[in-house]
Amino acid sequence: MVKAVVLGAAGGIGQPLSLLLKTCSLISELRLYDVVNTPGVASDLSHISSLAKITGYLPANDGLEKTLTGADIVVIPAGIPRKPGMTRDDLFKINAGIVRELVTGIAKFCPKAFVLIISNPVNSTVPIAAEVLKAHNVFDATRLFGVTTLDVVRASTFTAEIVGEKDSRKIVVPVVGGHSGETIVPLLSLAQPACKIPADKLDGLVHRIQFGGDEVVAAKDGSGSATLSMAFAAQGEKGIIEPTFVYLPGVPGGEEVSKALGGIDFFAVPVELGPNGVVKATNPFPAISDYEKKLLAVAIKDLSGNIAKGVEFAKTAK
Numbered sequence: 001m002v003k004a005v006v007l008g009a010a011g012g013i014g015q016p017l018s019l020l021l022k023t024c025s026l027i028s029e030l031r032l033y034d035v036v037n038t039p040g041v042a043s044d045l046s047h048i049s050s051l052a053k054i055t056g057y058l059p060a061n062d063g064l065e066k067t068l069t070g071a072d073i074v075v076i077p078a079g080i081p082r083k084p085g086m087t088r089d090d091l092f093k094i095n096a097g098i099v100r101e102l103v104t105g106i107a108k109f110c111p112k113a114f115v116l117i118i119s120n121p122v123n124s125t126v127p128i129a130a131e132v133l134k135a136h137n138v139f140d141a142t143r144l145f146g147v148t149t150l151d152v153v154r155a156s157t158f159t160a161e162i163v164g165e166k167d168s169r170k171i172v173v174p175v176v177g178g179h180s181g182e183t184i185v186p187l188l189s190l191a192q193p194a195c196k197i198p199a200d201k202l203d204g205l206v207h208r209i210q211f212g213g214d215e216v217v218a219a220k221d222g223s224g225s226a227t228l229s230m231a232f233a234a235q236g237e238k239g240i241i242e243p244t245f246v247y248l249p250g251v252p253g254g255e256e257v258s259k260a261l262g263g264i265d266f267f268a269v270p271v272e273l274g275p276n277g278v279v280k281a282t283n284p285f286p287a288i289s290d291y292e293k294k295l296l297a298v299a300i301k302d303l304s305g306n307i308a309k310g311v312e313f314a315k316t317a318k
């Protein structure tokens with residue numbers, strides 16, 4: 001049985017995600033934390049007849065400490081979302097500080113917890129989290145994840161539309177790299193089952209997977225970005241191999257993957273998960289197409305800058 005925490009629980013992702021976690025039979029205790037509204041969200045969810053005991057906390061009266069002490073899993077969707085015209089990197093100014101503050105709490109009060117970072121820009125917030133945990137001597141790369149599952153969910157949905165598969169859950173596409181624009185690299189050549197994408201549809205499909213987030217931002221027209229599909233993605237599926245954004249040098253098999261990618265430290269790759277976190281990072285790259293190799297080169301270049309920005313912030317900003 002698991003004690004789970006949502007930081008940013010009153011937000012657009014936080015609320016539906018907390019609802020899904022409240023009904024998950026693996027969770028015995030669910031603690032919600034936000035700078036606003038968590039007592040109300042927790043009260044509302046507490047009327048649901050399910051196993052998880054739920055409590056809500058605000059920053060006052062050591063709320064963060066009370067929320068985090070003893071937690072096994074911490075999911076972080078705290079921070080501002082995009083508006084039309086913004087990139088995820090535009091969120092760095094505000095969200096970098098929020099993530100640093102919350103992960104400092106994790107380092108102090110539940111240093112062994114699994115940490116799942118949803119707050120954007122994931123490409124930089126995960127490196128910030130790693131640096132904060134390192135500075136407190138509690139960093140374990142097998143327990144820190146940048147949540148990129150929404151890219152995998154989108155890849156299934158959009159690919160199914162193109163190949164005419166009615167049940168998109170049957171199509172699984174590994175998506176690697178980072179979580180923004182061209183750093184998102186869908187490996188359609190490795191889709192299971194194998195999918196024949198018509199040549200004239202390939203660029204459009206890749207673009208839609210890479211920029212699916214912008215579709216939602218535009219449709220929401222200023223009121224935020226994906227929340228419901230994100231909450232769905234964050235609840236996870238039962239499979240034990242999932243792409244997620246990890247610190248490669250710190251996870252088994254990661255050094256080899258990093259070497260294959262020219263030495264990059266953080267990358268989303270399919271990882272095998274076990275009860276203690278990452279069991280092994282897999283290396284899908286020897287089998288990818290020439291088309292995908294080109295996408296990968298662009299992703300690595302952009303992502304390296306995002307990673308360096310996060311590391312620099314964590315090391316220098318006060």
Ligand code: NAD
Pocket residue numbers: 007008009010011012013014033034035036077078079080081082091095098101102117118119120121122147148149150151179224225226227230
């Ligand atoms: P939102 O504004 O609806 O909710 C964010 C919540 O965070 C708010 O309730 C806010 O009060 C809270 N918050 C702000 N500062 C906080 C702090 N210091 N401590 C605790 N809580 C704090 O936004 P949203 O739509 O839920 O999106 C949240 C984040 O998730 C954004 O950065 C967004 O870009 C990102 N996101 C990531 C993915 C992904 O695939 N990784 C997908 C969708 C959205």
Ligand code: LMR
Pocket residue numbers: 081082088120150179212213214216217225226
């Ligand atoms: C997404 O992919 O939907 C999220 O990262 C939110 C965004 O800003 O697009």
